[in-house]
Amino acid sequence: MVNSVVIVGGGTAGWMTATYLQATFGDRLPVTLVESADVPTVGVGEATFSTVRHFFDYLGLAEHEWMPACNGSYKLAIRFENWRGQGEHFYHPFERLRVADGFSLADWWLKLDDGERRFDEACYVLPALCEAKRSPKQFDGELFERSLHDGGDRPRRTTMFQQDTQFPYAYHFDAARLAGFLADFGTRRGVRRVLDDVVEVRQDERGWISGIVTREHGEIEADLFIDCTGFRGLLINKTLGEPFESFQDVLPNDRAVALRVPVDVEREGMAPYTTASARDCGWIWTIPLFGRIGTGYVYSSQFCSPEEAEAELRAFVGPRAKDAEANHIRMRIGRNRRSWVNNCVAIGLSSGFVEPLESTGIFFIQHGIEQLVRHFPDADWDANLARGYNESVARCLEGVREFLVLHYKASTRNDTPYWKATEDRRLPDGMAERLRLWEARLPDASSVYPYYHGFESYSYDVMLLGLGRPPARPHAALGLLEGGEARRQFAELREHAARLVEELPSQYEYLARLHAG
Ligand code: FAD
Numbered sequence: 001m002v003n004s005v006v007i008v009g010g011g012t013a014g015w016m017t018a019t020y021l022q023a024t025f026g027d028r029l030p031v032t033l034v035e036s037a038d039v040p041t042v043g044v045g046e047a048t049f050s051t052v053r054h055f056f057d058y059l060g061l062a063e064h065e066w067m068p069a070c071n072g073s074y075k076l077a078i079r080f081e082n083w084r085g086q087g088e089h090f091y092h093p094f095e096r097l098r099v100a101d102g103f104s105l106a107d108w109w110l111k112l113d114d115g116e117r118r119f120d121e122a123c124y125v126l127p128a129l130c131e132a133k134r135s136p137k138q139f140d141g142e143l144f145e146r147s148l149h150d151g152g153d154r155p156r157r158t159t160m161f162q163q164d165t166q167f168p169y170a171y172h173f174d175a176a177r178l179a180g181f182l183a184d185f186g187t188r189r190g191v192r193r194v195l196d197d198v199v200e201v202r203q204d205e206r207g208w209i210s211g212i213v214t215r216e217h218g219e220i221e222a223d224l225f226i227d228c229t230g231f232r233g234l235l236i237n238k239t240l241g242e243p244f245e246s247f248q249d250v251l252p253n254d255r256a257v258a259l260r261v262p263v264d265v266e267r268e269g270m271a272p273y274t275t276a277s278a279r280d281c282g283w284i285w286t287i288p289l290f291g292r293i294g295t296g297y298v299y300s301s302q303f304c305s306p307e308e309a310e311a312e313l314r315a316f317v318g319p320r321a322k323d324a325e326a327n328h329i330r331m332r333i334g335r336n337r338r339s340w341v342n343n344c345v346a347i348g349l350s351s352g353f354v355e356p357l358e359s360t361g362i363f364f365i366q367h368g369i370e371q372l373v374r375h376f377p378d379a380d381w382d383a384n385l386a387r388g389y390n391e392s393v394a395r396c397l398e399g400v401r402e403f404l405v406l407h408y409k410a411s412t413r414n415d416t417p418y419w420k421a422t423e424d425r426r427l428p429d430g431m432a433e434r435l436r437l438w439e440a441r442l443p444d445a446s447s448v449y450p451y452y453h454g455f456e457s458y459s460y461d462v463m464l465l466g467l468g469r470p471p472a473r474p475h476a477a478l479g480l481l482e483g484g485e486a487r488r489q490f491a492e493l494r495e496h497a498a499r500l501v502e503e504l505p506s507q508y509e510y511l512a513r514l515h516a517g
Helices: 012-028 052-059 105-112 119-123 126-131 175-188 234-239 306-317 361-374 383-410 417-424 431-440 457-467 476-480 484-503 507-516
Strands: 005-008 031-035 073-075 077-081 089-093 170-172 192-195 198-203 209-214 218-221 224-227 244-246 255-262 273-279 282-288 292-299 327-330 334-336 344-346
Touching (some): 012 031, 012 175, 012 361, 073 507, 089 457, 105 119, 105 457, 119 126, 119 457, 119 484, 126 484, 175 192, 198 234, 209 234, 224 234, 234 344, 255 306, 273 306, 361 383, 383 431
Parallel strands (some): 005 031, 005 224, 031 192, 077 273, 224 344
Antiparallel strands (some): 073 170, 077 089, 198 209, 209 218, 244 334, 255 292, 273 282, 282 292
16 A cells, blocks of 8 residues: 655645645545755746636635635636737637537527627627626625536535536636645645755665655655656656657747736736737736736747847836846646656656646646546556556646647737748647548537547637637538527627626625635
8 A cells, every 4th residue: 555655846736736635535644745945936837727626625725715825816718819910819718608409609600690799709708707807706705607606615525536517717826825825734734844855866676766865854755756846857757767758849839937017906907817918939928816917928949039038028018027037937848758657656847738828737737636546556556557647647738738739720820930830830640630620610529639638629619719710610500500599599698798797896806805804
């Protein structure tokens, strides 16, 4: 049996893993987390994916307990700006498409579009809430639409594996504060925290890790070691020598520069979405937290130097960026050939990463932890468990890779060398065939990447219709249908969105109350 776990690394990955394992196994599985006081965390990673709600529910944490401590805010969507043309935007919301007469409203929009409203405005309610900077909840904590989710701000001990449940929102939070919050939470519940540097990793004669040697606390032994050391991959790559397989042939962005910018939320209000603004050599994220904005330029070093990127980001942000210190980051894009090797499992950036578009880094962490519990090693360390884990992690990363490649492939921009180069870039295996099918018919569950990777077919519809390529055609079958039900639903959606904008508090008003306790 695995009777003890050591986690190396105290960033978001390390503390999410420690608290999750503690919540699952309690004191039957002692967890020690070793983190360096000197090696910084990556310092970014502040927008999430909607499944993150399961994580907080699983720990039993209500929003009023953790959000104020982490400058938390709501995220209903990603707003894509200038990906299609200068001045254009659309939202990718956390909202499934409704269905009329067996076809999604995306299909119906293609047939019935009167040119009056964008696809996302016509088919969803969340874009209207985004434009009006609304909170997804009423002041009493009830969610705007009960049919979308069954609760307000009450944590529920969820079952661990809820891949089919979608929430209509995710969160933004300050990454450093979240790690600090989870560290306090975890240590209060029994996680042992060691503040020290790992200076050596010891292996037995089979090559399995037997212990880690710290500068001041000597050697720490365990049965299972979890590598959460970020892009360094101290255990999985540096010690065990597992090869890293780059995705850069299909996703070329390999650098980022980030700023933390103060903002007066009372005066300016708070957008309930992450913005991804396309720029000459990549794109800029804007993440509104309670009290500041996290922003950064993700770019390819083939087309832009760090100095140019920083200058462009500062110009984009304006005078408020004057005193903000720039954090330049080299990104390792791709995945380990295996994330579980012998008795070591890599979770977080040490396992794999695909660039921050669509905010999936923390989702990968959560998926990695859930899969680890699902494939938890037995007394014999059955190799099939590790194999199953590695397959699931690889597929998840590769599915997201394909979805992100679609963003560049479907964008109609070709106004700079960076955007021109997207046209001839190689596609991941199998994607060309799927793209051809999507030219003939909008994606559905049967025609997207076939393994779980968090995104459902509606997200593919949104990106294709939002970005404009390939030009989607109305479904031929709809030519034989009358469309009354779809028209009724479009009208109802419009009216529903207007009513919600009227009734819901602004995100600032809601959070100001939450933060005030
Ligand atoms: P890190 O934060 O790098 O932590 C590594 C830890 O290892 C640190 O505690 C360090 O002290 C410790 N360590 C290292 N060496 C030693 C040693 N020898 N001894 C002891 N301790 C050691 N994800 C999202 O979900 N949403 C986003 O919006 C998003 N944006 C991103 C933007 C960028 C530019 C990048 C690069 C990533 C982004 N991510 C995002 C990913 C997200 O930041 C990470 O998934 C998340 O922060 C987890 O990082 P980590 O804990 O794996 O690594």
